[in-house]
Amino acid sequence: AVTINDMLWARYRSKWVVVLGSVTIILSFIATMVVQFIGGARLLETATGLSYQQGLLLFASCVLLYTVIGGFRAVVMTDALQGIIMLIGTGALLAGILMAGDGLPNLIHQLxxxxxxxxxxxGAGDMLTQPFMLSFWVLVCIGVVGLPHSALRCFGYRDSKALHRGILIGTVVSALLMFGMHLAGALGRAILPGMDSPDKIMPSLMMEVLPPWLAGVFLAAPMAAIMSTIDSQLIQASATLVKDLYLNYLSPKNERQEKLEVRVPRLSLLCTLILGTLVLLAALQPPEMIIWLNLLAFGGLQAVFLWPLVLGLYWSRANGQGALASMVSGIVCYGVLSQWGVKLGGLHAIVPSLGLGLIAFIVVSLLTPAPDQSVRRLFDQK
Structure with missing residues (x-):
């Protein structure tokens, strides 16, 4: 398998599962890539004094250049280096905030x-009720298993030993990054109480609490976080367009293999450039706070992909009809609740959407024929 949809096709043998998954990936990735482009531009704007538009053009050019030239290998290698930079930068920022604020007790008092x-x-707003906050354990923890660009990175493991080692390392690194960055952002309000844009808080804090030369080095940490996300999304989105849609449904059936071998790399390059350009244009008019756009796209991907991925691997009775029912019911429920701002029981839209998707998957799978034995053997299921 080269893409997530390759795996879904092998498991479910359903054209509509692949098509719906492909369309969802492209639409959601455009939204999340807009967020990453805005974040990179804001960081350069704050750190260098460039205008937002100049920072956006510089950032977009760098990401597109190494993603187009290097492909998946470049994404894997840069992600590893960026992860190290992120970890060191997080520790430096948190230490700098505590020193600048004369310790944690004083910072808490200032808040x-x-x-x-x-x-x-x-918190200070009325939105973060207890049920809504508990929903985020699903949205940014459990449901992340269903994000295609996260699952795609698992294709890069060398062997099972590397996979298990990665689970341990990834857990520790993610915990340190999440705790460190969230705590830094919360305490940063005491250091910079008059911040006009929440999206500028991290680079502004680094410029404020660290020596200039050190701030310049560690501003690479949030930049690395942004770049390590967007390059994987660009690769996944272009692969979805070319491999999952063009090769399977749009290319001439009698096209010779030699022509395909020449055409596919060119199409992948063209799709990456077109997607990057579209995202660049959309990012020229940024919203006030990008986190909500990012979480909205994440939830949509989870509503579509979580159960087909998880149950496809661990439930032998799962079939194409059940997967399709889960994907359709999940994304429709998520779209309706998000569009009208409905919070059932105070919960974020992702919780009822995943609940409905799970019920639809199980019920429809049990009411329709079981998958073929060849599919079960392929996935080592009895």
Whole structure:
């Protein structure tokens, strides 16, 4: 398998599962790549004094250049280096904030002075109710298993030993990054209380609490986080367009293998450039706060892919009809609840959407024929 949809086709043998998955990937990735482009441009704007548009053009050019030239190998290698930079930069930023704020107790006191709600579980806004916050354990923890660009990186493991070692290393690194960056962002309100844009908080804090030369080095940490996400999404999106849609449904059936071997790399290059250009144009008018756009796209991907991926690997009775029912019901429910801002029981839209998708998957799979024995043997299922 080269793409996630390759795996879904091998497991479910359903054209509509692949088509729906491909369309969802492309639409969601455009939204999330816009977020990454905006983040990179904001960082360069804050750190260098360039205008937002100049920072956007510089960032987009760098990412497109190495992704187009290097492909998947470049993405894997840069992700490893960027992960190291992110980890070191997070530690340096958190240490700098604690030193600049005269320790954690003083920072907490400063937050209380600004607004006592800032040190409460719900925060300063009215949106973060307890059910809504608990929903984020699903949205940014459990459901991440269903993100195609995260699952795609697992294709790069050398062997099972590397996979198991990666699970341990990844857990530790992710915990340190999440704890460090979230704590830095929360405490940073005491250091920079008058920040006009929340998306500028990380680079502004680095410029404020670190020596200039050190800030210049560690500004690569958030930049690395952005680049390591967007390059994988560009690769996945272009592969989806070319391999999952063009080769399977649009290319002439009698086209010779020699022509395909020449045409496919050119199409992949063209798709990457077109997608990057579209995202660049969309990022020219950024929203006030990019995190909600990012989470919206993440939820849509999870509503479509989580159960087909997980149950396809671990439930032998799963079939194409069940997968399709789960994907359709999940994305429709998520779209309706998100569009109208409905919070059932105060929960984020992803929770009822995944619940409905799971029920639809199980019920439809049990009411329709089981998958072929050849499919079960391929996935080592009895």
């Amino acid at each position: 209380k002075v600004i607004d006592p709600k800032l040190v409460s579980p719900q």
